[in-house]
Amino acid sequence: MNPIQEYFYRIAEPERSTLLFLRKMILESDPDHITETFSFGLPFFKYKKKMLCYIYYSKKYRQHYISFYHGDKLNYPELLQEGRKKFKILLIDMEKDLPVSFIMNVIDDVKQYI
Template structure:
């Protein structure tokens, strides 16, 4: 098992399945240009070798989230800056439907800054 797979398999269900589904959607959204690496022990997604977003867990909010690079340039009420300079996060509520289309739209919006 590679280090990225190990990261996901340390997460308990049902969070693991949700994050693996999201990972798959992000990678499939632009398979020629979006790649995945492990940076700082976290799965990072890059667009044409430039930072795009990453997945992590917030101890403060006790939820997983997607953190978007250049999120500071986007103005949307679901994205939280929370003291970050370049990133904004989207908390993932495991009790609700995953906002896949919203996440893909944010990714498309961020690509214009890369």
């Protein structure tokens, strides 16, 4: 297994399946330009080799989240900045449906700044 696969397979179900779906959705949204790397022990997604977003876990909120680069330029009340300079995060509530269209809209907006 490569490090990215190991990262996801260390996460318990049902969170693992949700995050793997999110990963697949991001990668398939623009397969010619979005790539995945493993940096700082996290799966990062890049758009045309520039940082786009990453997935991580918040100990504070006890939830996984997706963090968007250029989040400081985005105006969505659902995104939290909390002292971050360039990033905003979207907490993933495993008890609710994944907001697929919202996430894809945010990713499209981030691409405009890259």
